[in-house]
Amino acid sequence: xxxxxxxxxxxxxxxxxxxxxxxxxxxxxxxxxxxxxxxxxxxxxxxxxxxxxxxxxxxxxxxxxxxxxxxxxxxxxxxxxxxxxxxxxxxxxxxxxxxxxxxxxxxxxx
Amino acid sequence: xxxxxxxxxxxxxxxxxxxxxxxxxxxxxxxxxxxxxxxxxxxxxxxxxxxxxxxxxxxxxxxxxxxxxxxxxxxxxxxxxxxxxxxxxxxxxxxxxxxxxxxxxxxxxxxxxxxx
Numbered sequence: 001x002x003x004x005x006x007x008x009x010x011x012x013x014x015x016x017x018x019x020x021x022x023x024x025x026x027x028x029x030x031x032x033x034x035x036x037x038x039x040x041x042x043x044x045x046x047x048x049x050x051x052x053x054x055x056x057x058x059x060x061x062x063x064x065x066x067x068x069x070x071x072x073x074x075x076x077x078x079x080x081x082x083x084x085x086x087x088x089x090x091x092x093x094x095x096x097x098x099x100x101x102x103x104x105x106x107x108x109x110x
Numbered sequence: 111x112x113x114x115x116x117x118x119x120x121x122x123x124x125x126x127x128x129x130x131x132x133x134x135x136x137x138x139x140x141x142x143x144x145x146x147x148x149x150x151x152x153x154x155x156x157x158x159x160x161x162x163x164x165x166x167x168x169x170x171x172x173x174x175x176x177x178x179x180x181x182x183x184x185x186x187x188x189x190x191x192x193x194x195x196x197x198x199x200x201x202x203x204x205x206x207x208x209x210x211x212x213x214x215x216x217x218x219x220x221x222x223x224x225x226x
Contacts, residue, residue, distance in 0.1 A: 036215075044200065044217040046215070096213040097143075097168075098213065100145075
């Protein structure tokens with residue numbers, strides 16, 4: 001079974017500092033990887049996915065197959081980035097059911 | 111814009127009651143999902159459905175059942191609610207077709223269920 005690990009329950013940074021939310025996956029093939037975000041009082045929504053190779057709200061994530069990681073990064077955190085972030089993966093070519101990590105709560109202090 | 115709606119934002123029930131949580135999506139998506147969201151445990155899949163009248167168990171199906179009689183509607187049923195089912199319940203849908211974006215999940219606002 002696939003497993004997605006987000007080692008940090010909570011990440012606390014100051015505004016303007018770099019931020020990196022870690023995500024490791026266990027699937028040995030070529031997975032599809034995602035980051036979902038849930039802002040306070042809002043619904044969970046897709047932030048980005050690795051096949052899109054795009055930057056959303058200043059966030060990027062690179063798939064590192066050697067380290068089986070898909071860390072989410074932003075060079076300068078903003079207060080509005082405070083949210084719960086979930087990493088998810090699914091097997092490429094498999095079912096459309098993703099496996100979610102346990103989530104990391106990011107708090108950006110002014 | 112995809113819209114996924116859930117019948118209630120907050121629900122309070124008593125132990126032993128039968129509970130129905132309804133979810134409706136308006137984008138003709140093939141796949142629908144029910145998750146529990148608990149602090150420290152993330153999202154755990156309860157059931158999913160890839161077609162009308164089709165359902166598959168997720169990771170934690172015990173104590174739950176589902177119904178999908180129409181493509182746009184996916185119901186979660188707690189046959190006899192227990193206190194350990196107090197949680198936030200999230201419904202989601204995904205297209206299921208359409209190439210690389212077929213697996214993008216769209217979530218409802220959630221139902222916070224409290225079982226007393």
